[in-house]
Amino acid sequence: DAGITQSPRHKVTETGTPVTLRCHQTENHRYMYWYRQDPGHGLRLIHYSYGVKDTDKGEVSDGYSVSRSKTEDFLLTLESATSSQTSVYFCAISEGGTGMNTEAFFGQGTRLTVV
Amino acid sequence: AQKITQTQPGMFVQEKEAVTLDCTYDTSDPSYGLFWYKQPSSGEMIFLIYQGSYDQQNATEGRYSLNFQKARKSANLVISASQLGDSAMYFCAMRGAGYGGATNKLIFGTGTLLAVQP
Numbered sequence: 001d002a003g004i005t006q007s008p009r010h011k012v013t014e015t016g017t018p019v020t021l022r023c024h025q026t027e028n029h030r031y032m033y034w035y036r037q038d039p040g041h042g043l044r045l046i047h048y049s050y051g052v053k054d055t056d057k058g059e060v061s062d063g064y065s066v067s068r069s070k071t072e073d074f075l076l077t078l079e080s081a082t083s084s085q086t087s088v089y090f091c092a093i094s095e096g097g098t099g100m101n102t103e104a105f106f107g108q109g110t111r112l113t114v115v
Numbered sequence: 116a117q118k119i120t121q122t123q124p125g126m127f128v129q130e131k132e133a134v135t136l137d138c139t140y141d142t143s144d145p146s147y148g149l150f151w152y153k154q155p156s157s158g159e160m161i162f163l164i165y166q167g168s169y170d171q172q173n174a175t176e177g178r179y180s181l182n183f184q185k186a187r188k189s190a191n192l193v194i195s196a197s198q199l200g201d202s203a204m205y206f207c208a209m210r211g212a213g214y215g216g217a218t219n220k221l222i223f224g225t226g227t228l229l230a231v232q233p
Contacts, residue, residue, distance in 0.1 A: 031219055042121075042206060042225035050219055058220070090160065094210075096219050102210075103150055104221055106160035 003027050006091050006107035013114055019078040021110050023091030025071075031094045032074040033104065034058075034066060036087040043090065049074055050096070081114045088112075117142045119207050121224035128197045129232055135182070136192040136227045138207030144168075147211050149190040151181065154204040154226075163205075166190055194229075202231045 003026030013019050023032060031050055035043040035058075045058030047066040055066050063085060065077045078085055088111050094104040118141040128134040140149065151163040166174045166181045174181040182191040194201055205228075210221040 031221075033221055035223070040124075040225065043208075043223040045220065045222055048220060056220070059222070088158070092160075092221070094219075094221065102148060103162040103165055104208075105162075109158055 004091065004093050004105055004107045006089075006110050008110060009108065010111045011113070013081050013112070015082060015114055016080050019081050019112065021076045021089055021091075021112070023074040023076070023093075023107060025074075025093045027093060027105070028071060029093040029105075030071075030096055031104075032068065033092040033094075034064075034074065034076045035090045035092065036060065036085075037090060037109075038087050046076065046089075078112075081112075083114050086112060086114045117144075117209060117211065117220065117222050119209055119222055119224035121207055121227050123227045124225075125228045125230070127230050127232060128194075130199060131196055133193060133195045134197055134229065136194070136205050136207075136229065138190045138192065138224060140188050140190060140207075140209050142188075142209065142211065144211040147209055149181070149183070150208040150210070151179070151190075151192045152206045152208060152223075153201075154206065156203070160206075164192070197231045199231050199233060202229060204228050 005024045007022045033048040034046040044060045049055045049068040091107040092104040120139045147168045149166045153161045164176045164179045178195045180193045204226045206226045207224045
């Protein structure tokens with residue numbers, strides 16, 4: 001199994017509070033991604049990183065920020081949590097390019113509930 | 116902009132029969148990769164199969180094959196001899212080529228929920 005860990009696995013937080021989710025990898029993969037999964041919407045990309053301190057927005061980035069100060073860690077921060085951000089969050093890692101063995105590996109997911 | 120479309124929210128198939136899950140995509144990248152993932156009810160994401168845009172042959176992995184029609188921009192997943200354990204959500208995904216930033220954005224479709232009936 002690819003070495004990718006998300007923490008926490010479950011969290012309940014109150015509206016308006018900041019929340020940070022952590023993704024940690026031991027594979028030295030260049031690319032890291034944060035997704036949210038909601039019924040009927042599949043996996044939607046929030047932000048991704050293509051190197052230390054190199055990040056870009058995905059399709060649903062409003063209300064989220066990210067940081068990557070080390071290759072192995074990619075943090076997702078909800079600046080002021082809202083009920084619409086209640087979701088399951090997945091982190092993924094991959095090598096670049098489009099050849100074989102470039103599939104993304106996923107963490108176990110974090111279930112976040114904003115009350 | 117890149118886009119993945121899965122038009123089948125849910126599918127039923129009888130055990131031991133074959134099933135095709137549809138996926139169409141849109142991209143302006145000349146080179147890209149297409150992926151299928153399985154998500155069982157336990158929630159983990161399992162990689163199934165990969166197809167490169169320049170691959171001449173359709174990808175196969177055991178009971179999974181990818182029916183790649185580049186001109187139609189489709190990448191359908193075919194599962195042969197369905198088993199009860201194939202019941203899960205299936206996602207199609209795409210990523211552009213190269214080692215730059217934006218070209219490696221990995222996007223997913225909305226998924227197809229497959230139910231295999233005994």
